[in-house]
Amino acid sequence: MENKLTFTKQNTLAVKGLAIVFLLTYHCFSNSARLYGHEVNFWPLSQDAVMMISRNMVHCVGIFAFLSVYGLTLSLKKQYEQYRFTGQEATLFVLKRYVNLVFLFLLPFFFCAGITFVLGMSRYSNGFWANITSVFMDMLGLGHLFDTQPLISTWWYLSLEVLLIVFVPFAVRFYKKYGWLTIAMVLLPGSFLLEKHVHLTKYLFVMPFAVCFADRNVLERLKAYAIVKNKVLNKLLKFVISAGLIVLMTLLFDSRWGLEHFEFALHGLIPVTVIYWAYEFLTDLPLVYPFLEFLGKRSADIFYCHTFVRAMWLKDVTYSFGHAFLIWLFLLAVSILISFILDVLRKLFHYRQITGAALNRIMEWAGQVL
Numbered sequence: 001m002e003n004k005l006t007f008t009k010q011n012t013l014a015v016k017g018l019a020i021v022f023l024l025t026y027h028c029f030s031n032s033a034r035l036y037g038h039e040v041n042f043w044p045l046s047q048d049a050v051m052m053i054s055r056n057m058v059h060c061v062g063i064f065a066f067l068s069v070y071g072l073t074l075s076l077k078k079q080y081e082q083y084r085f086t087g088q089e090a091t092l093f094v095l096k097r098y099v100n101l102v103f104l105f106l107l108p109f110f111f112c113a114g115i116t117f118v119l120g121m122s123r124y125s126n127g128f129w130a131n132i133t134s135v136f137m138d139m140l141g142l143g144h145l146f147d148t149q150p151l152i153s154t155w156w157y158l159s160l161e162v163l164l165i166v167f168v169p170f171a172v173r174f175y176k177k178y179g180w181l182t183i184a185m186v187l188l189p190g191s192f193l194l195e196k197h198v199h200l201t202k203y204l205f206v207m208p209f210a211v212c213f214a215d216r217n218v219l220e221r222l223k224a225y226a227i228v229k230n231k232v233l234n235k236l237l238k239f240v241i242s243a244g245l246i247v248l249m250t251l252l253f254d255s256r257w258g259l260e261h262f263e264f265a266l267h268g269l270i271p272v273t274v275i276y277w278a279y280e281f282l283t284d285l286p287l288v289y290p291f292l293e294f295l296g297k298r299s300a301d302i303f304y305c306h307t308f309v310r311a312m313w314l315k316d317v318t319y320s321f322g323h324a325f326l327i328w329l330f331l332l333a334v335s336i337l338i339s340f341i342l343d344v345l346r347k348l349f350h351y352r353q354i355t356g357a358a359l360n361r362i363m364e365w366a367g368q369v370l
Contacts, residue, residue, distance in 0.1 A: 007219045007279060012067055013296030015278050019067075020295045020302050022060035024331055027154075027310060029054040029324060038319035040327065050324060056250040061157065061199075062206045062271030064303075065164060069210035072097065072168045077215060083176045088370050090169040095366055096359070097165045102140055103355040105158065107342060108304035109139055113151055121312050124149055144200065154307040156199055163200060167207060175211045182208040190264045197263070205268025213272075223280050235281075242277045246270065301339035302332075309334045 028034060029042075029050055042050040076083060076093065085093070113135070116122055124131040126149050134149040141158030143150045150156065175182045186208045194201040213219055227237045252258035253266045283289055295302070310318050310331050318334075321327050346352060 007217075010293055011279055011283055012071070013299075014283060014289055014292040015063060015067060015275055015296070016299040017292030017295030018274075018278050018282065019060040019063040020299045021292075022057035022063070023303065024306060024328055024335075025054050026057040026060060027307060028328055028331065030058070031055070036315055036319060038316075039322065040319065041323045043323070052254060056254060056270075059267070059270045059274060061160075062203050062267050063275060064157070065160060065203050066206040066210045066271050066275060068161060068164055069168055069171070069207050070214045072165065073172060073211045073214035076168070076172055083172050085169070091370055092363065092366060093169065094166055096363055098162060099359055099362055101158070101161060101165065103359060104300060105141060105304065106139065106355075107345060107351055108301060111338075111342060111345070112305055112308050113138075116151065116308065116312065119313065123151055152307050152312070154303070157303070160200055160203060163204075164207065167204075168211075171207050171211050175208065175215065180212060183212065187265060187268075191262075194264065196260075202264055202267050205264055206271055209268060209272045219276060219279050222276055238280060242273060242280065246273050246277060249273065298336060298339040301342050302335040305338045306331060306335040309338070 029040075031051060032047075040047070045053075076085070079085075079093070080089065113122075124134050126134065130149065134143065134151075137143040137146055137148040138151055138155060141155075141162050142148075144156035144159035145162065171182070174185065178185065186205055190201070190205055194204075196202070226234050228234050249266055249270050252262060253270065258266070282292065314334065318331055319327055321330055
C-alpha cells in the first residue's frame with residue numbers, strides 16, 4: 001500500500017488551494033485595522049474568535065514555501081542521481097527556476113501596476129530614479145530583499161521564493177551528507193541567531209522538512225501508516241492526533257510567550273503538520289477536493305492580485321457586504337475573475353510560448369558563459 005501512495009501534483013494543487021483559503025482569510029480579518037473602519041458581522045462566531053483563527057492562517061506562507069522547496073527537491077532528485085551535481089549545474093538550475101518565476105510574475109505585475117497607475121493609486125513616491133529602481137526590483141521579485149518601495153506589500157513573498165530557490169541546492173547537499181540532522185542544524189541556530197519577526201528568515205525552517213519529506217516520501221509513508229488495523233478507527237486516531245497537534249501549536253503560536261520563544265520552530269512545524277493533515281483527510285473528500293484543486297491552479301494569480309482588490313481598487317466595495325463570509329467570497333470571486341482575464345491575455349499575446357522561448361535562449365547563453 002505504501003508504494004502505491006503518491007503525493008501527486010493534484011494533491012499539491014489542493015494544498016495550495018487550502019493555502020489560498022488561509023491567505024484570503026488572514027488578509028481580510030486577522031486584525032481590526034484590516035477592516036478599514038467598516039462594521040463586519042462575524043456570525044456565528046465572535047469577532048475575537050474569527051480574528052484569532054485568521055491570525056493563525058498566516059501559516060499559508062509556510063505552506064507555499066514548503067511546497068516550493070518540495071517540488072524543487074524532487075526536480076533535483078529526478079535530474080541528478082543521488083544529488084550529484086556540479087557548481088555549474090546547480091547555478092543553471094537556480095537560474096532557470098528564478099527566470100521562470102520572474103516570467104510567471106511579469107504579466108500579473110504589469111496588469112496590476114497598469115490598473116493601479118490608471119486609478120492614480122501608485123505607492124511609488126520616492127522620486128523618479130528611486131521609483132524606477134523600485135519598479136525594476138518589484139519586477140524581479142527582489143524588492144523586499146533590497147528594501148525598495150513596493151507597489152503592494154504582499155509581493156514580499158517573491159523575495160522569500162527567490163531565497164528558497166537559491167538555498168535549495170545547499171539544503172539538498174547538507175541533507176545528502178547529514179540526513180535528518182539537517183533539521184536540527186537549521187532549527188538550533190535559526191532559533192537564536194536569526195532576527196525574530198523578519199519575513200525572509202522566519203519561514204526558512206520549512207526548508208529542511210521539505211527536502212527530507214520529498215526525498216523520503218514521508219507524506220506518503222505517514223498516510224500509509226496504520227496505528228491500528230481497523231481502518232475507521234485508524235483514521236479517527238490520526239485525525240484526533242494531527243488536529244490536536246495543530247490546535248496546541250496554534251494556541252502556543254497565538255500566545256506572546258510562545259511567539260517569543262518558539263516563533264522560528266512553529267513557522268516550520270505548523271505548516272508541515274497542516275500539509276500532512278490536508279493530504280491525509282481532504283484529498284478523499286469528493287466536493288472539497290475538486291474545489292481546492294481549482295483554487296490551487298489559480299493560486300499564483302490570486303496571490304498576486306487579491307490585495308489590490310481588497311486594499312486598493314475595491315476596498316470599500318469589498319467590505320460593504322457586511323458579513324465576513326460574503327466579504328471573503330467577493331474577494332475570492334473577483335480574484336478568480338482576474339485570473340481568467342490574465343489567462344485570456346496569456347493566450348492573446350502567446351505569452352507562454354514567448355517566455356518559454358526566451359527562457360531557452362537565456363539558458364543556452366548561460367550554459368555557454370558559465
